[in-house]
Amino acid sequence: MNPTLEKLKNQFQLALVAAFGSDYAGVDPMLVSASNPKFGDYQSNAALSLAKQLGKPPRAIAETIIQHLDVSDICETPSVAGPGFINFTIKPAYLEAQLNAIQTDSRLGIPLAKNPKRVVVDFSSPNIAKEMHVGHLRSTIIGDCIARILEFQGEDVLRLNHVGDWGTQFGMLIAYLREVCPEALTTANALDLGDLVAFYKKAKQRFDEDVAFQEIARQEVVKLQAGAEDSRRAWQLLCEQSRREFQVIYDRLDVELTERGESFYNPLLPAVVEDLEKTGLLVEDAGAKCVFLEGFTNKDGQPLPLIVQKSDGGYNYATTDLAALRYRIQQDGAERIIYVTDAGQANHFAGVLQVARKAGWIPDNVEIDHVPFGLVLGEDGKKLKTRSGETVRLKDLLDEAIARARTDLESRLKEENRQESEEFIANVAKVIGISAVKYADLSQNRNSNYIFSYDKMLALQGNTAPYLLYAYVRIQGISRKGDIDFDHLGAEAKIILQEETELVLAKHLLQLSEILSSVEQDLLPNRLCQYLFELSQKFNQFYDRCPVLQAEEPQRRSRLVLCDLTARTLNLGLSLLGISVLYRM
Numbered sequence: 001m002n003p004t005l006e007k008l009k010n011q012f013q014l015a016l017v018a019a020f021g022s023d024y025a026g027v028d029p030m031l032v033s034a035s036n037p038k039f040g041d042y043q044s045n046a047a048l049s050l051a052k053q054l055g056k057p058p059r060a061i062a063e064t065i066i067q068h069l070d071v072s073d074i075c076e077t078p079s080v081a082g083p084g085f086i087n088f089t090i091k092p093a094y095l096e097a098q099l100n101a102i103q104t105d106s107r108l109g110i111p112l113a114k115n116p117k118r119v120v121v122d123f124s125s126p127n128i129a130k131e132m133h134v135g136h137l138r139s140t141i142i143g144d145c146i147a148r149i150l151e152f153q154g155e156d157v158l159r160l161n162h163v164g165d166w167g168t169q170f171g172m173l174i175a176y177l178r179e180v181c182p183e184a185l186t187t188a189n190a191l192d193l194g195d196l197v198a199f200y201k202k203a204k205q206r207f208d209e210d211v212a213f214q215e216i217a218r219q220e221v222v223k224l225q226a227g228a229e230d231s232r233r234a235w236q237l238l239c240e241q242s243r244r245e246f247q248v249i250y251d252r253l254d255v256e257l258t259e260r261g262e263s264f265y266n267p268l269l270p271a272v273v274e275d276l277e278k279t280g281l282l283v284e285d286a287g288a289k290c291v292f293l294e295g296f297t298n299k300d301g302q303p304l305p306l307i308v309q310k311s312d313g314g315y316n317y318a319t320t321d322l323a324a325l326r327y328r329i330q331q332d333g334a335e336r337i338i339y340v341t342d343a344g345q346a347n348h349f350a351g352v353l354q355v356a357r358k359a360g361w362i363p364d365n366v367e368i369d370h371v372p373f374g375l376v377l378g379e380d381g382k383k384l385k386t387r388s389g390e391t392v393r394l395k396d397l398l399d400e401a402i403a404r405a406r407t408d409l410e411s412r413l414k415e416e417n418r419q420e421s422e423e424f425i426a427n428v429a430k431v432i433g434i435s436a437v438k439y440a441d442l443s444q445n446r447n448s449n450y451i452f453s454y455d456k457m458l459a460l461q462g463n464t465a466p467y468l469l470y471a472y473v474r475i476q477g478i479s480r481k482g483d484i485d486f487d488h489l490g491a492e493a494k495i496i497l498q499e500e501t502e503l504v505l506a507k508h509l510l511q512l513s514e515i516l517s518s519v520e521q522d523l524l525p526n527r528l529c530q531y532l533f534e535l536s537q538k539f540n541q542f543y544d545r546c547p548v549l550q551a552e553e554p555q556r557r558s559r560l561v562l563c564d565l566t567a568r569t570l571n572l573g574l575s576l577l578g579i580s581v582l583y584r585m
């Protein structure tokens with residue numbers, strides 16, 4: 001809760017006791033943000049809900065509460081409205097004091113976690129020998145943003161890339177490459193990821209059609225699992241190849257991850273099954289070892305199993321996740337684990353969690369969140385595809401965003417008759433292109449599908465990255481024009497709030513801390529986007545109404561501080577979205 005609201009709440013509870021006696025000590029003041037700024041900033045509905053209990057009309061109760069309420073340091077005198085709402089309007093002096101305090105704080109008044117938690121964020125997690133697709137892009141962007149916010153809040157974050165680098169597909173792939181391209185298994189860089197993906201598809205086809213090949217592939221798996229030198233080496237080369245390609249995307253997105261793929265947990269899988277056996281949860285079904293899940297049924301109403309060991313002795317995706325969960329809790333000391341994957345894996349995680357809970361592997365202090373997200377759709381409303389109907393390669397997608405940002409920029413420069421260096425153009429295009437892609441993703445409620453549109457995400461107007469970047473640029477322009485050094489506005493630079501747009505902007509600036517806590521809780525980055533979008537709008541309204549450089553002192557300096565605080569808030573907020581600001585664009 002924000003500190004102002006907290007203070008109001010405390011005072012309100014004291015007033016209730018003073019007015020009606022100690023029986024009313026725990027009553028919820030029911031304070032919410034006012035629905036309409038006309039009514040002030042906050043509103044309490046408590047008088048209405050107390051009417052019955054007190055046997056008095058709500059308006060009279062509201063009046064009595066106000067008589068006992070001491071909030072004069074925060075608000076104007078509260079007023080009663082309608083059937084008995086109590087309205088609160090924050091005093092400008094109170095806002096001024098708070099803004100003056102955060103102005104000198106490099107964290108803009110956002111407190112650090114008092115008891116930092118060890119948090120694992122499992123995100124991105126593409127699969128070796130397969131192309132990284134838009135689902136992985138979403139996971140990468142959303143996961144990185146969540147990790148950044150938690151890190152800023154002071155949590156101890158471990159960013160894990162749970163890459164799919166293990167499993168029967170490697171037997172198939174190695175068997176196939178031995179036949180058609182043996183050098184790929186012995187020489188580094190013999191293939192690029194595109195070739196590898198093509199080989200993978202052919203290997204899969206061969207596997208599905210050819211029984212003899214299936215057997216060869218299975219033997220390869222056994223060899224690999226047994227640690228045969230040449231199989232290991234082949235597997236490693238395949239992984240390195242993919243890894244290099246993934247890294248290109250991570251570099252471009254400025255995302256850091258620690259790779260800890262499925263193979264890492266391979267030695268821990270037998271113990272998962274053994275320990276499950278001990279709990280008595282394990283059931284054999286047609287040779288497979290599984291746990292039947294509560295609340296999961298197939299279309300005939302039969303309970304669904306979570307298979308942890310197949311009849312051929314092999315382990316599953318779920319077994320690995322069980323092992324990973326245990327490792328993260330026991331070895332990494334995780335107190336919160338966050339999985340960022342498409343919504344299609346919700347059942348998988350629900351199943352894994354249910355089994356782990358029943359087995360007693362999740363201590364009470366450990367919080368686990370699956371952070372699902374929807375699909376990326378093309379402008380036709382169907383799954384995003386290239387014009388020729390293939391899956392879109394992420395590198396191409398990012399390149400295209402940058403190229404389009406560049407075209408837009410060049411035409412704008414021409415219109416404005418500006419000459420800029422190639423270096424400037426390339427950098428601005430890159431920042432805008434990448435930010436636009438990230439912001440388009442983060443600004444949607446992640447649970448819904450979203451339509452990928454270069455035109456929309458690159459627009460200078462609307463809830464887009466360029467709009468926010470532009471607000472920041474506008475403020476930098478003020479500093480250039482007035483030759484202002486925002487870092488040295490001087491100790492006399494104090495905020496004075498008079499105009500309506502100043503007050504509106506000031507109140508908004510003070511909400512960042514609350515927004516960040518809510519994202520830390522609900523893991524919905526779109527809230528931060530919405531906050532920053534509104535901040536840009538409110539700043540623009542202020543700047544359209546209130547002269548800054550032309551204002552008289554002390555107002556001029558006060559407004560410069562408001563500009564500076566806006567810029568710093570935008571810079572911080574955008575950096576938490578993984579977006580870097582521009583000084584000119």
Ligand code: ARG
Nearest residue numbers: 122125126127162163164341
């Ligand atoms: N590799 C998986 C995929 O591409 C995502 C892994 C997510 N993390 C996990 N612990 N299962 O769908």
